Amino acid sequence: MRTKVSFLDHGILWAGVIFLLMPLWIAFASSTHTAEYIANEGVQFWFGDNFINTYSGLLNGTSSIFLEKGDNNVTGTGAWIMLKNSLILGFGFAIGKIIFSMLAAYAIVYFRFPLANLFFWIIFASLLLPLEVRIIPSYEIVASMGLVNTYTGLILPLIASATATFFFRQFYLSVPEELIEAARLDNAGPVRFFLDILLPLSKTMIAAIFIIMFVVGWNQYLWPILMTTDSSFNTLLLGIKNIVNVIDEGKIPAYNRVFALSVLAVTPPVLIVIFFQRWFIKGLVETEK
Numbered sequence: 001m002r003t004k005v006s007f008l009d010h011g012i013l014w015a016g017v018i019f020l021l022m023p024l025w026i027a028f029a030s031s032t033h034t035a036e037y038i039a040n041e042g043v044q045f046w047f048g049d050n051f052i053n054t055y056s057g058l059l060n061g062t063s064s065i066f067l068e069k070g071d072n073n074v075t076g077t078g079a080w081i082m083l084k085n086s087l088i089l090g091f092g093f094a095i096g097k098i099i100f101s102m103l104a105a106y107a108i109v110y111f112r113f114p115l116a117n118l119f120f121w122i123i124f125a126s127l128l129l130p131l132e133v134r135i136i137p138s139y140e141i142v143a144s145m146g147l148v149n150t151y152t153g154l155i156l157p158l159i160a161s162a163t164a165t166f167f168f169r170q171f172y173l174s175v176p177e178e179l180i181e182a183a184r185l186d187n188a189g190p191v192r193f194f195l196d197i198l199l200p201l202s203k204t205m206i207a208a209i210f211i212i213m214f215v216v217g218w219n220q221y222l223w224p225i226l227m228t229t230d231s232s233f234n235t236l237l238l239g240i241k242n243i244v245n246v247i248d249e250g251k252i253p254a255y256n257r258v259f260a261l262s263v264l265a266v267t268p269p270v271l272i273v274i275f276f277q278r279w280f281i282k283g284l285v286e287t288e289k
Helices: 002-031 035-041 053-060 079-110 116-126 132-144 151-158 162-173 179-185 190-201 203-218 222-227 234-250 254-277 275-286
Strands: none
Touching: 002 053, 002 254, 035 254, 053 079, 053 162, 053 203, 053 254, 079 116, 079 151, 079 162, 079 203, 079 234, 079 254, 116 162, 132 151, 132 222, 151 222, 162 203, 179 190, 203 254, 203 275, 222 234, 234 254, 254 275
């Protein structure tokens, strides 16, 4: 009976894995065919013979992002540039949020100033104001500072995070008082206490927050589309949008490059989640002190 249950459990798990991986498999297989073949035959479940042409043309930007009869070799923004922009946005977004959130939580928990709790709840209430609500005033401020088409303009307005501040605050509140007393006896000032004690204790929490924020930053779409008018600042998601949009222009989209860009867009977040998986789980469910 136990063997049957175990077999059933594994069967359900494998079915779930296949179901979740099937879209990625179809995207990768379809990217190895020509755009005309996909347009005529639909998405493909097995590989074609156009893998090198698709990915080499996409990465070095020597082929157009769309296909039009007699216009198939137009130089455009290479996927390497879009990949670099997405990585800068993802890492800048995650690292900036972690630094600001740690400092905000540190000040709220360890510095005795009036209305500290009120300031925390004001920060926490900012969760009720998503980017879509404040995007116009944010854009006007950033544009007035001359930060359109810059990495600073892409990253800086997004790095305040109430969620990360809340997690770090809760973590700091759980730090034993004995550690604080020991630091005082050792004449450790606020900077030394933060760097030598809190920062090492926060490693798993930092890893967990980093993964979440990197994926959120990587998938940013609305803010980059407002802040970038120069194609050299396009991210991978904007590249996919640019290819699909040619439907409206009466041209044939390069479906194989859409699938190839989708595969490239998925790969870095998946690798980061796999690499930090152990720390991610530990940071969310355990406290290491």
